[in-house]
Amino acid sequence: xxxxxxxxxxxxxxxxxxxxxxxxxxxxxxxxxxxxxxxxxxxxxxxxxxxxxxxxxxxxxxxxxxxxxxxxxxxxxxxxxxxxxxxxxxxxxxxxxxxxxxxxxxxxxxxxxxxxxxxxxxxxxxxxxxxxxxxxxxxxxxxxxxxxxxxxxxxxxxxxxxxxxxxxxxxxxxxxxxxxxxxxxxxxxxxxxxxxxxxxxxxxxxxxxxxxxxxxxxxxxxxxxxxxxxxxxxxxxxxxxxxxxxxxxxxxxxxxxxxxxxx
Numbered sequence: 001x002x003x004x005x006x007x008x009x010x011x012x013x014x015x016x017x018x019x020x021x022x023x024x025x026x027x028x029x030x031x032x033x034x035x036x037x038x039x040x041x042x043x044x045x046x047x048x049x050x051x052x053x054x055x056x057x058x059x060x061x062x063x064x065x066x067x068x069x070x071x072x073x074x075x076x077x078x079x080x081x082x083x084x085x086x087x088x089x090x091x092x093x094x095x096x097x098x099x100x101x102x103x104x105x106x107x108x109x110x111x112x113x114x115x116x117x118x119x120x121x122x123x124x125x126x127x128x129x130x131x132x133x134x135x136x137x138x139x140x141x142x143x144x145x146x147x148x149x150x151x152x153x154x155x156x157x158x159x160x161x162x163x164x165x166x167x168x169x170x171x172x173x174x175x176x177x178x179x180x181x182x183x184x185x186x187x188x189x190x191x192x193x194x195x196x197x198x199x200x201x202x203x204x205x206x207x208x209x210x211x212x213x214x215x216x217x218x219x220x221x222x223x224x225x226x227x228x229x230x231x232x233x234x235x236x237x238x239x240x241x242x243x244x245x246x247x248x249x250x251x252x253x254x255x256x257x258x259x260x261x262x263x
Contacts, residue, residue, distance in 0.1 A: 048139020048252035056248070059135050060241045064122070068240040072114060073233030080228035084220050094224055096202050096216040103224060107198050107231055108191070114235055115187045119179065122243040130251055130261050137252035138245070153250050154178060186239055193238065198231055
């Protein structure tokens with residue numbers, strides 16, 4: 001079975017008509033972004049692009065990459081400042097592994113919570129931008145046909161005859177389970193990419209305990225704050241573009257089949 005579903009080629013007449021068509025009522029002729037002719041769900045929505053555009057690159061890697069990294073890094077730095085700057089190190093030392101203030105444990109919580117929050121924020125923001133025409137879906141990838149990939153991308157299954165099973169509205173519990181499964185997958189990958197290197201860096205800069213005390217100790221400023229800020233920024237830089245791309249690609253496939261956005 002072929003891994004990807006072949007896209008339907010447009011006829012030369014359709015392409016010619018696309019090149020001369022007036023896209024919006026304001027009279028703007030043509031668009032610098034090549035789009036797949038389709039049936040928009042409202043006058044604001046735009047159809048998937050046939051190539052990766054500069055606007056999509058800026059949206060994914062600029063706003064959702066660098067922008068998200070700066071925002072997340074700043075937020076995490078502020079949280080760490082409130083968590084660690086006023087601790088009494090005599091009674092509540094800041095250590096790498098042991099409670100009550102464990103930086104390794106903080107890293108796990110940061111990765112999990114930020115991944116979950118970012119996933120739902122991106123779902124809402126991308127849906128808003130698609131429905132208002134601020135960004136076009138990505139339409140140049142071929143739609144997967146294998147059940148595992150369709151499940152992963154939240155696409156309706158394909159019947160034996162090659163027809164896509166009509167999508168049904170999901171109840172809230174089912175919807176949330178679907179989202180948390182994908183959040184969990186991103187968390188696992190992010191954990192292996194970021195947690196171990198983070199611990200290694202903290203081992204290098206921390207002060208080792210003496211005698212039977214095997215843990216590493218830190219002052220309340222500025223190592224914990226910088227650590228949490230950099231971790232949050234790198235996590236956003238790695239995961240937010242992936243999440244935005246997930247929804248843009250998925251909605252590109254769905255729009256080409258005439259389905260409504262983000263349902």
